Amino acid sequence: MAILVKAQTPTTITSGWMTQPIIVDGKITKAEEWSDTVPVDLAPDSPATSVSARIWIKNDLKHICILAATKWPAREYDEQDAFCIEFRSIWTEQLDVVVGGYTIDWNRVNGTRIDDTKMRPPGRNDVEGGASHNGTHYWFELRRKLDTGDPYDLVLVPGRAFRDVRVNFYDRSVKKGVGDWRFVLLLAPVLPSVELVKPEDQTATKASEVRFTASVLGHLSKVTLLIEGKDREMKLNQAGLYEASLTLADGLYKWRVNALGVLGNVTSIPERSLTVDTTKPAVTIRSPTAGEVIRKSEVLVSWEAWDATSGIAKVEVKVDASDWVDVTGKTSHTFTWVVEGNHEVRVRAADRAGNVAEQVITFTTSPPPWYATYWYVPLGAVAAVVAIAAVMKSRGRPPKPAKPPEVKPLKIERPPKPPTREELLKELEELHRSGRIAETAYRRLKKKYEAKAN
Secondary structure (H helix, E strand, O other): OOOEEEOOEOEEEEOEEOOOOOOOOOOOOOOOOOOOOOOEEEOOOOOOOOOOEEEEEEEOOOEEEEEEEEEOOHHHOOOOEEEEEEEOOOOOEEEEEEOOOEEEEEEEEOOEEEEHHHOOOOOOOOOEEEEEEOOOEEEEEEEEEOOOOOOOOOOOOOOOEEEEEEEEEEEOOOOEEOOOEEEEEEOOOOOOEEEEEEOOOOEEEOOOEEEEEEEEEOOEEEEEEEEOOEEEEEEEOOOOOEEEEEEOOOEEEEEEEEEEEOOOOEEEOOOEEEEEOOOOOEEEEEEOOOOOEEOOOOEEEEEEEEOOOOOEEEEEEEEOOOOOEEOOOOOEEEEOOOOOEEEEEEEEEEEOOOOEEEEEEEEEEOOOOHHHHHHHHHHHHHHHHHHHHHHHHHHOOOOOOOOOOOOOOOOOOOOOOOOOHHHHHHHHHHHHHOOOOOHHHHHHHHHHHHHHHO
8 A cells, every 4th residue: 555645744654674686777677576665655745746656665784775656748758857866864965867877976065966976085876776768657766775885975774764855856958856755764674563462461261262463563574472382473464463373272371472573683572371261160059958948038148159260250149030149259148038939049150261150049938927027026025024024013012111202103105006008018118129129029028918908
């Protein structure tokens, strides 16, 4: 995919790492010649720029190579047309390839361009180049050493960015430029950087087949996955990610991604851990036992849940059709207001990998009558206290005093009246709204209260 470059906002162009040699003749001699770099489109962006162009730039540790193409009418073709690239960041140097078959290596002194060979002492022309016209387009090709040894040449360093680089096409016969683009040139190799690696660190998965992916930038030799002490090469997929898929047994694995640069340098991510767990956790309900008859309306449910590989992440419990109650980290839970009858209790556990196990047992409740549990017992206790007080009074009368003391009448409060049906139903509604009673128990108890009232 080509990259659009606009002069008013200099963009960084990264050169490709050169793996294919070229013949400097101004032509694409074979398909592989420039296949190791991505072309960049230079679009017209001002009245002074009347043409669009496409440029390829690549380098190795010794040379930089440039291929430039632009549409140029055949009627305007002449041997004075040229392609120029100028480095103006630290050192001003211009390289020209002219259609007529020669090249120029310029140096700018006091604002004036001087051929290196005409400097004092003289330098060298270190530019190789060629040009051609195929009837519709010009093709310019040049090559230069990164470090020529010529004191008038800029030393180009791999991995370094050079600012204010300009390219243009120039009609020397009329001394007029027909294009002028500026950008920042970053020379290969760019050191590899590893980003967006998956799975995340400390991931637990219930799938035995695990897909490892990584986004890796820079100039690469290869990308590998190091796991269990073995390197496995990762391949580039259609999404632009390096990937490798492995089938792994249950257990804990240490792994990382390594990116090998073109110069042999290695970039790695910090080591990560991965847990593969394809086995469900174990769940055992300890109480109530299957078929147990419980003589009260409160039911204590206890359990054990464990997982040998990834560990327990969540535990939930419920009775009948009530909502699940999160009891993670606990081993018991008490359900209140469980009505008389047969019931079903379920305990569900999930491990960190997402495996889920569940156990269910049935039990029966046969609680005492509702009136005994609600108000009959406290009322009987009050009556007993009153009776004991009366007996003690009759057994031990004090002697008659000379002057009878003033005796205040004993006030005995009446025992509370049993709650009415409306009061019972109101309290039952409050228990239901607060979640202290299960839906099934609420419906059964409400039906029972209404039946006794009638």
